[in-house]
Amino acid sequence: MTGGSVESLLRDHLADPASAWSLGAYGAVAAFSRDPAEPVTFRDDERIGLATARGAIMFAATPDLVPFAYETGFTGGWSQAVALCLPEAACAMGRRAVLTELGPDAAAARAQDRGAILFDLGLGLRAVDACVRVADPGLIDDLRAAAGRPIFAPGNPVGPILVAAGPHRVFLARFGRIEVYTPIPPEGGASAPGPHTHILPKLLRLGRTHAATAPIPPGLVPCAALHPAHPTKDAAGRRAGFDAARHAAFGRLLDAWGDPALTALRRMVLAGGEPDPGLANGRFARSAIRAARAQVVAMRD
Secondary structure, eight states, X not given: OOOSOHHHHHHHHHTOTXXXXXXXXXXXXXXXXXXXXXXXXXXXXXXEEEEXXXXXXXXXXXXXXXXEEEXXXXXXXXXXXXXXXXXXXXXXXXXXXXXXXXEEOTXXXXXXXXXXXXXXXXXXXXXXXXXXXXXXXXXXXXXHHHTTSOTTSTXXXXXXXXHHHOOEEEEEETTEEEEEOSOOOOTTOOOOSSSEEEEOHHHHTTOOSSOTTSOOOTTEEEEEEEEOOOTTBOTTSOBOOOOHHHHHHHXXXXXXXXXXXHHHHHHHHHTTOOOOTTTTOSHHHHHHHHHHHHHHHHHHO
């Protein structure tokens, strides 16, 4: 799991507009992506990142940041990601349970946003602070009046106020942030392509840091994820012809940052072999095998 430079991993994929990113926990996620022709400003000092008119992403390759690459197989296809993890003992953020004013966002990606006020939404996430950033004096007053209460408490008007106002959303982990400037869609509405956020109270109540299907090693907590270009999907997530170069590129990420046992199962299936049932025992092993078999089918189509 230590087959390359974390800084190079971040730099290479931030420079690639085909790569997407997310930061958050199970039930609350900020996502960032950009179009190839979209104007972008890169930042490279103590943080590595970029900003567009729709959002920003800033990361630091801290010594305790651990990438973990994996695939998940399902009926008819597979997903792929590189989880960006921290040790359990080093991941904790504010874990606030009520709306809380944090003060000016001095670390904002863009200089013009550094005087605006951050409010932690109080989702109680272990490794991520989910915030909004507000410059409008009237909205600041509304949020200050609602501070100290859970945002999903019965009768709390802050949710509809935020949807109507559409302030910046800023999701923070110990090694970085994603900022989203696009409007908040109404309840039940679909997010526009590009940077967006999802907050799903039913999933938040489960208190998970990640989906049970993700084979995150014990002792690590995923705070963010890199989503490299998929071999069978275009930028909008629509099915496309199999891209051998993308497939090979993610294979290299698995070799560098994945679980060696799961990667060996994948390699065996791709080579036409059939894994020994003893090696294929376990949820994550079966998922890796399903993913590899789906790849074999995709190569033939």
